[in-house]
Amino acid sequence: MTVTIVGAQLGDEGKGGIVDVFGESADVVARYQGGDNAGHTVVHGGETYKLSLVPSGAVRGKIGVLGNGCVVNPHTLFEELDGLHEQGLDPDVRVAERAHVIMPYHRILDNLEEDVRSDDDLKVGTTGRGIGPTYEDKVGRRGVRIGDLLDPAVLRDRLEYVIPQKRALIEDVYGIDLASVDLEFDGFSAEDALDVDAVYDRYVEYGERLRDEDMTVVAGEFLTSRIDDGEQVMLEGAQGTLLDIDHGNFPYVTSSNPTAGYAATGSGLGVTTIGDGEVVGVVKGYLSRVGTGPMPTELGPSDGGHGVDAGDEAAATGDDPSAEDLASYIREEGGEYGTVTGRPRRVGWLDLPMVRHAARASGFTGFAVNHVDVLAGLDEVKVGESYDLDGETIETIPSTTERWAQCEPNFQTFDGWPEVDWAAVAEEGYEALPENARTYLEYVAEEVDTDLYAVGLGPERDHTVVLDHPFE
C-alpha cells in the first residue's frame, strides 16, 4: 500500500519528521514534486539530518526515489549524498529518467526574475533554487530530463536549442548585460551558466555519475513492481497546500502540486493505488511562512501580509508590541528560521479555514499536529476558526489571494498548557499530554473532521505520540 504525506499549510510543518516516524514500516520513500527548495529535517539519536532532495526515508536506510514530477539539481543531489555519507548514512537513491533537470541558467533566471518582479511589488520570495524556471521549461517543452543526461548527443541538441533563448530573454527582454550579473551558483558564473559548452561539459559528467552509480529508473515501473511485490511505499510531499500552483494562494506559490493528486502523476503510480492508500496531512500547531503572501492569522502586520517582503523580520512582527513578543517567542522556541535559506519565518496562529481547504484538496484520511511543545508556556493559545469577509462568515479560504488578504479571522481561545517533560509524555502516550493540550487537539480534529494520527512534541523521532499508524 501507499501512504502519502502532505503539508497542510505553507511548508515546514514537520513533514520530514512524520515521514521518519511512519517510514519505519515503508520499504521505499519517494518524492513526487518539488526539488531542493524543500528542507526536511529528521532528528534521531542526537544527530540532525537536513534533506533538500534525498527523501527522508534515507535516515532509516529506506530506498529513496525522486519521481518524474520532481525537478532535480544534480549538483545538490551529489553534494547532499556526499554529506549524508559523512554523517554515516549510505543512501540508496534512484532518480526518475523522466524528472526534469535544474540547469544553472534556471537558477540565474529565478534570481533575476525575482529582481524584475520586485520592481512591481510582485516578488514571491522564492528559494532561488531555479524551481519555477525549470517547471516553466517542462511545460514549455524545452526542458532537459534526467534521461537526456545519459545521451550526450541529445543533451547537446537540447542545450543548443534552449540556451540562446535564455540568453536573449535576459539580454533583450530584461535588458540585462550578462557580464554585469554578479551571481554564481554551483560553480557557474552567469556567463558560464549561459554557455553551451560549459554547461554541456559539466552535465555530461553528472550523467556519467548517475549511470556509473546505477541511479536512474523509470519511476512508475520501479514503484509499481514494488507494490506488486507487496512492499510499502511512502510518498513524501514537499512544500504545502497553500504553496500549490493550483490550490495555493497564487501567485505566491511554488511551481508544482504538493497536494495528493500529484502523488500519482509525479511518481508514476496509478491514482487508484494512491487512492487505495492513506493520505496524511501534516499541520504545525501554529503557522509559519517564509515567502510573500497573505496570512490572516499572522502575529503582526495588519495588511494581511500582502506584499510583505519575504523573510523581513520587522514585517513579521508588525507594530503591536504584544503580537511582536508572541511572534518572537514562538519563532525562537520553534527555531523558525528557513532550513534552506536561513530566513526568519513569519509566524501566526493556526488557521482552520486553511487546514479545511487542505484536507479537502488532498482528501486526508488522517493528520498529524506538530510543535505542540512549542506552544507550551503561553497563557493562551488561539486558533483561527473562521473568517469574516464582506459581512459573511466563511469556513474555508477564498479562491483569490486578494480576497484572502481581506479576510478577518475569528479566533477560539484556549487556556495554555505548561512546559513538561515531552520525552516522558511521548513515551507514555496521548493521555499523558496536559489536559489543555488535548482539549485543543480534539477541537482541531473535530473542526477538520479528520482523525488525529500523531502529535509532535519535539524534533526527535521519539518525541512523537502515535495514535494511529497508517501502515497498520
Ligand code: GDP
Ligand atoms: P518540513 O519541511 O515540513 O519537513 O519541516 P522543516 O524540517 O523545514 O521544519 C520543521 C522544524 O521543526 C525542523 O527543525 C524539525 O526538526 C522541527 N520539528 C518537527 N516536529 C516538531 C515538533 O513537534 N516540535 C518541535 N519543537 N520541533 C519539531
Ligand code: IMO
Ligand atoms: P518544505 O518542503 C516553506 C516557498 C518559498 C516561496 C515560494 C516559491 O521544506 O516545506 P520556490 O523556490 O519553490 O519557487 O518558492 O514557496 N517555499 C517553501 N516554503 N517550505 C518549503 O519546503 C518551501 N519551498 C518553497 O519561500 O514563498
Ligand code: MG
Ligand atoms: Mg522545510
